Amino acid sequence: MDTNIPMSNKKKLFLTGANGLLGQKLVSQLVEAGEFEVFASGRGECRLPEGGFTYISLDLEDANAVKEAIQGLSPDVIIHGAAMTHVDQCELNQDACYQANVVATETLAKAAEAIGAHFIFVSTDFIFSGEEGPLAEDAIPAPVNYYGETKEEAEKLVMNLKTPWAIARTVLVFGIAHDLSRSNIVLWVKGSLEAGKEIQVVDDQFRTPTLAEDLAAGCILIAKKGATGIYHISGDELMTPYQMALEVADYFDLNKDLIKRTDSTKFTQPAKRPLKTGFIIEKARKELGFEPKTFRTAIGILSKQIILARS
Ligand SMILES: NC(=O)C1=CN([C@@H]2O[C@H](COP(=O)(O)OP(=O)(O)OC[C@H]3O[C@@H](n4cnc5c(N)ncnc54)[C@H](OP(=O)(O)O)[C@@H]3O)[C@@H](O)[C@H]2O)C=CC1
């Protein structure tokens, strides 16, 4: 808790995607720590419950507005988490996906470069083919869906910036936040089983599922340390969605018989998913001191948040 630095001497941190799952966790942790003056941007109205930061309503596809905002604020650090993240919608609406994930990132990155800000880009395991895993930072990208292609293209433009940059890649993020525009695997499994609904869950895709709070903590470590380069920031347990579903059912004492084991040849989605991903996080551990929760501990944290949200 470092709130006794007068606001004027604090470094300014600007983040995007404030209303999203990662964004809400970033704002909450940054406000709690008090080290940065926080400027949180989102599309449309602010959907965050608490204060302690400046909200900026900004559509990142409005290039002039983005340039004006960044030149006006002149932040020291930018964490860019905003994206079109619904993978199947990205496959079916590729122009919208390109505008959100590549063009908007380029506009913001160039604005960061113009003021010499430290630019932190949040990326994904979906830049990889899924032929092999788990993966370290030097693995070669080969995306198998359009969402992954756009995130790979965005990474490339970030790597060419002439301002300090970092890329925080993550995997299958889960958590609970206010008024989210999409669900995530833990909430989806829990909700389905509580409703007595049978679910088909693949057992041949491998991930290192990541608690949203841990991803936020990893991004903040990069910001605080002024770290540059690529970091894999994810959970540390390699699991299939089927194993995750069983773990969720076990924790919440729900009916495991409703979880039907399947595989990617039978269960298909509009966008192909890479089979084997998951990250090796030793670099983030060593250079940042990053340490994620176990999946079980993370579910416990979520469970408490759900109870709190209901009270
Ligand atoms: N969730 C996951 O499993 C994973 C996510 N990631 C990456 O992490 C980052 C954060 O993901 P997550 O928090 O789950 O995503 P969310 O979908 O929860 O949040 C993304 C946010 O970006 C905002 N956004 C989208 N387009 C624009 C735009 N044109 N202008 C302004 N804001 C925009 C959305 O606004 P609105 O609320 O109005 O829709 C939303 O609040 C993303 O970059 C994603 O690619 C990487 C790996 C896994």
Ligand SMILES: Cc1cn([C@H]2C[C@H](O)[C@@H](COP(=O)(O)OP(=O)(O)O[C@H]3O[C@@H](C)C(=O)[C@@H](O)[C@H]3O)O2)c(=O)[nH]c1=O
């Ligand atoms: C809906 C569903 C998913 N699954 C599996 C497929 C997949 O491996 C896992 C999650 O599927 P979803 O479609 O919910 O999530 P998905 O779109 O795969 O999540 C991705 O989001 C983007 C933003 C990322 O960057 C990726 O890292 C990844 O987290 O669960 C099933 O087995 N059965 C189902 O009915």
